Amino acid sequence: MRRAVIGSLAVTMIVSAAACSDTGDTGVSRKDKSIGLLLPDNATKRYEKFDRPLIGGKITSLCPDCKIAYDNADGDPARQAQQVRDMIARGVKVLILSPQDAVGIKASVQEAVDKGVKVVAYDRFAQGPVSAYISYDNEKVGELQGQALLDAMGDKATPSANVVMINGDDADPNAAQFKAGAHKALDGKVKIAYEESGKWKDTVANQKVTEAIGRLGAKNIDGVYSANDGMAGGIATALKGAGINVPLTGQDADLAGIQRILAGRQSSTVYKAFKPEADAAAEIAVKLLNDEDIKDIADTVATSGSGATVPAKLLPAVSVTRDNVKDTVVKDAVYLVMQICTASYAAACAAAGIN
Template identity: 70%
Template sequence: MNAMTRRVAVGTIAVSIAITMAACGKAGDKKDDSGSASSGGGNKSIGLLLPENATTRYEKFDKPLIEAKIKELCADCTVAYDNAAADPQKQAQQVQTMITKGVKVLIVDPQDSAAIKTSVQSAVDAGIKVVAYDRLAEGPISAYVSYDNEKVGELQGQALLDAMGPAATPSSKIVMIDGDPADPNAAMFKAGAHKILDGKVDIAYEQSGLWKDTVANQKVTAAITQLGAKNIKGVYSANDGMAGGIATALKGAGINVPLTGQDAELAGLQRILVGTQTSTIYKAYKPEADATAEIAVDLLQGKDIKSVATTTATSASGQTVPALLIGATSVTKANIASTVIKDGLFTKADLCTGEFAKACAAAGIN
C-alpha cells in the first residue's frame, strides 16, 4: 500500500485560503498554435491533467475552479486541459503532449501515482515544474496540495460507528469497500478508517471497489452471500460513487444499515436525505483549487511557494515535498443545510427535486 508521512497535524475544519496576487505577464506576447504565450521566454502556459470523469467533482468543480483562479492571478496565462478517463497510460500520453506543447508548469492529479513517476521525470527534464493535485504523485514534484486524507478516513470510521450506535460492538460484522490501490489517497482513507474501527467492530469482509459503483456493487453482493444479509450491521464505502452501487445491492437484499461515503456528491446527499446512506465527507474544493492555482502561478513566476505550501509530505518513492493539507467535515442529514448548502456547493433547488422534497423539509432544508 502507498502511504504518506505528514510533518504537521492538520485540523478537521475546511481551510479557507485568501489569495491575492498581481496579474502576471506583458501585453503583446505572441501566441503559438497551442495558444501559449511564446514571445522571448514569456510563455505563460500551465497544464492541468485530471484523473477521471466518473467522479463528478473533477469536471464540475476542480477544473473550472482551477482555471478561473489561474486567470484571476495571471490574466495572460493559458491553461491546457485533459482528463485521463481513469486510464494511466492515457495520462502518460497526455503528459507527453503537455511537454510537446511547452507548458511551463503542470498540475497533475495522477490516476496511478506510481505509474506516473516516469512521466513526471520526463516533464521535469524538459524544464517543467510539476504540482501534484489531490493525489501525491511519485517523482520529482515541486509541490503537493490535498486534504488530510488519513483524517478523512478517521471521520468516515467515526461516522459509521456513530450511525451504528449500540449495534457497534466488537462482534458486529461490517463490510469495508476501499478505493483503488493505485490511488495513494485510498490507502490513507483505509488507514484512518481502520484506526477508528479496529477493535470496535468486526471487519468481516474487506475489498477494493476501484472507485467504481459497479465493482462495489459486486463486492457487497458477494459479502452478503458470504456473511448472510442479517449479519451485516454496517458498510464502509470510501466514496459516494461506490456507495451508490452498494446502496443498490443492500436494497436488493432487503438490508438497510449505516453506509458511509465521501465527496458530498449530489446523489450521495440525496441518499442521505432518504436514509439509504448515512454520511459523506465534505471536502471544500475551492480552497484546494485556489491554493493549487496560486502555487502554479508562483512557480511560473519563480516565486517562493512556502507561504501557501506550509507543511511537507513524503511520497511512496521517498521524496519530501512542500505541501498544503486541508481539513474536511463529516456530513449527515443533520448538517447538510449548515455545510454544503450554506457554502453553496449545492442549492436547495439542486437537492430537493421531486421525490426528495419531502425529505428535505423533514431535514429542515427550507
C-alpha cells in the same frame, strides 16, 4: 457538464485564459505562460464539475495572460502518460497533475521535470520530483469516515458487529490513507468481516457488496464502509436489493450522496471544500510559473510513496450527516436547494429543514 471531446490521446481542450496576442509588451511568448491541468477520471464527479472550472478560474484571475491546457485521463494510466508528453510538447511550464496511477506516473513526472516543467501533485500524491502537493489530510478523512460509521451504528457498534469495507483503487495513494484512517477508527470496535477494493467504480462496489451479502448473509451485516460516494451509490443499490438498510459511509459530498443521506439510504459523507484546494493549486502553480516562493501557501511538508519530502498544503475536511447538510454543502452553495430537493427528495429536505 462532464462531457469532453476526446481525440485519440491528444489534449482534449486548450482554453485561452484571455483573448490576447501571441506576445505581450514584455516580448514573452504566451507559450511561456502556459499551465497544464491533468485530472485522473470522469467517474469521480467532483473533478469535472468543480475542480476543473475552479482551478481554471483562479489561474485566470491571477494570471490573465496565462494559457491553460486541460485533459482528463478517463481512468486510463497509459492515456495520462501520453497526456503528460503532450503537455511537454505544447510548452507548458507548470503542470497541475492528479495522477490516475501515482506510482506508474513517476517516469512521466521525471520526464516533465527533465524538460523544465514544474509539476504540482493535486489531490493525489504523484511520485517523482514534484514541486508541491495539495490535498486533504487523507488519513484524517478515513478516521472521519470510520467514526461516522460507528456513530451511525450506535449501540450496534460492538466487537462482534460485522462491517463490510469497500476501499478505493489501490493505484491511488489516497485510497491507502483513507483505508488506514478508517481502520484506525474501526479496528477493535467492530469486526471487519469482508474487505475489498471497489476501484472507485459503483459497478465494482455493487459486485463486491453483493458478494459480501452472499457470503455473510443479509441479516449479518451491520454497517458498510464505502471510501467515496460514487461507490456508495452502487452499494446502496445492492443493499436495497437485499432488503438491507444499514449505516453506509461515503466521501466527496456528491449530489446523489447528499440526496441518499437525506433519504436515509446513506448515513454520512465527507465534505472536502473544493474551492480552497483548487485555489491553493492555482496559486502555487502561478507562483512557480513566476519563480516565486510558495512557502506562504505550502505551509507544511508531506512524504510521497517514493520517500521524497515535498512542500505541501493539507486542508481539513468535515464529516457530513443529515444533521449538518444545511450547514455545510447548502451553506457553501455547493448545490442549490432546488438541485438537492427535487420532487423525490422534497419531503426529506423539509424534514431536515432545507427549503
